[in-house]
Amino acid sequence: MRYLFFSFIVLFGGVSALQAQEYARNVVVGAERTSQYFPLLKGTRIGLLVNQTSRVGKMHLADKLVAEGLKPKIIFAPEHGFRGKADAGAHVKNGVDTKTGVRILSLYGKNKKPSAAQMSQVDVIVFDIQDVGARFYTYISSLQYMMEACAENGKTIIVLDRPNPNGFYVDGPVLNKKYKSFVGMQAIPIVHGMTVGEYAKMLNGEGWLKNGKKAKLTVIPCQKWNHSQLYDLPVAPSPNLRTKQSILLYPSLCLFEGTEVSVGRGTSNPFTAWGHPEYSKHRQYVFTPKPSFGSKHPKHKLKKCYGQQLDLPISQITKTLDGKLFIGFLQTAYSSSPRRDGFFTSFFEKLAGTAQLRKQILAKKSETEIRASWEPALTGFKKIRKKYLLYSDFE
Numbered sequence: 001m002r003y004l005f006f007s008f009i010v011l012f013g014g015v016s017a018l019q020a021q022e023y024a025r026n027v028v029v030g031a032e033r034t035s036q037y038f039p040l041l042k043g044t045r046i047g048l049l050v051n052q053t054s055r056v057g058k059m060h061l062a063d064k065l066v067a068e069g070l071k072p073k074i075i076f077a078p079e080h081g082f083r084g085k086a087d088a089g090a091h092v093k094n095g096v097d098t099k100t101g102v103r104i105l106s107l108y109g110k111n112k113k114p115s116a117a118q119m120s121q122v123d124v125i126v127f128d129i130q131d132v133g134a135r136f137y138t139y140i141s142s143l144q145y146m147m148e149a150c151a152e153n154g155k156t157i158i159v160l161d162r163p164n165p166n167g168f169y170v171d172g173p174v175l176n177k178k179y180k181s182f183v184g185m186q187a188i189p190i191v192h193g194m195t196v197g198e199y200a201k202m203l204n205g206e207g208w209l210k211n212g213k214k215a216k217l218t219v220i221p222c223q224k225w226n227h228s229q230l231y232d233l234p235v236a237p238s239p240n241l242r243t244k245q246s247i248l249l250y251p252s253l254c255l256f257e258g259t260e261v262s263v264g265r266g267t268s269n270p271f272t273a274w275g276h277p278e279y280s281k282h283r284q285y286v287f288t289p290k291p292s293f294g295s296k297h298p299k300h301k302l303k304k305c306y307g308q309q310l311d312l313p314i315s316q317i318t319k320t321l322d323g324k325l326f327i328g329f330l331q332t333a334y335s336s337s338p339r340r341d342g343f344f345t346s347f348f349e350k351l352a353g354t355a356q357l358r359k360q361i362l363a364k365k366s367e368t369e370i371r372a373s374w375e376p377a378l379t380g381f382k383k384i385r386k387k388y389l390l391y392s393d394f395e
Helices: 002-012 034-041 061-067 139-153 196-205 244-258 314-321 328-336 348-352 356-362 367-386
Strands: 046-050 074-077 103-106 124-128 156-160 171-174 189-191 216-220 273-276 285-287 305-309
Touching (some): 034 124, 034 156, 046 139, 139 156, 139 216, 196 367, 244 328, 328 356
Antiparallel strands (some): 171 189, 285 305
16 A cells, blocks of 8 residues: 555656646637537427537527527436536436526436437437546436437437547446446447547447437537647536546546545535545545535535545646556555445446456556456457547547
């Protein structure tokens, strides 16, 4: 455990080879290219799959469409809701948007896939949601279900693309279909390195939609962005990803959601730390999770958690990640646990997408050994991925 802790100090000290990438400037997201998709919407019944990130400049996409005389018939709401105010995992309720008067139908709860009756009310679906590039971030699962509904009911889907803030690498175990769930629906790695537009093309092109059907798909690409660039999100993509740091750390830290360890939900900076009430012997950083916006029932509520703070400058975080999913956090936390038989929960396999990673951590396999086990499937995925890229790659 001392060696692992020392290795973090070295990495955060800046020894890693990866230099901090430059942030993309003046990006034009798909939603802002209105001349490319407004003509496709005129005279149609419009459905939206959107949330608080769906912006055209400073306006919400729904408000922009109404202002242009293109009032939607239905707004479909994903996890966290239409305005992004629901907790992770909390059911999203149906309702009416008070500003536009448009009916809202939840796609997070019992109804994750639109019904034929719901789809009969629209001709075209516009998908515009900011993703963060991790397999278990559920917006791409909602995208797949919507594409399937469009394919099955003869509807068109238009994806307004946005940059992937973690699109500068591909890494992690590829999902074993045995562990398919809403937090992992396809055999892709934890960090897939694709935008939602690219991923939509992959779902169609690889025949991954139900029964191999293909949706009528149009992607409106971004401009002035490529996969080698970081991207500063103008709106938080979900209640617990509030900073650049949390978004970059999320793919590596979210695995803790399948363990006894807190990632700081219920604090001012979730997903920038990890800790547990029983880890005080080895750790200096202390935080206390409290009920708050986006986290009504945080893990280890009102208990002091001891662990590691990761809220560091972006340059240090990118050096630490070094273009990789960083499993060292998980290895060190496991070494710190006094109750190792209770470290993992049953949810871990769904997040990891495999039973192998838990076994490797328990067996204290080295990072090199663990990463080597991912490589064959990763290589295969990367070959598929390249067929669907819309932007210059990082390699």
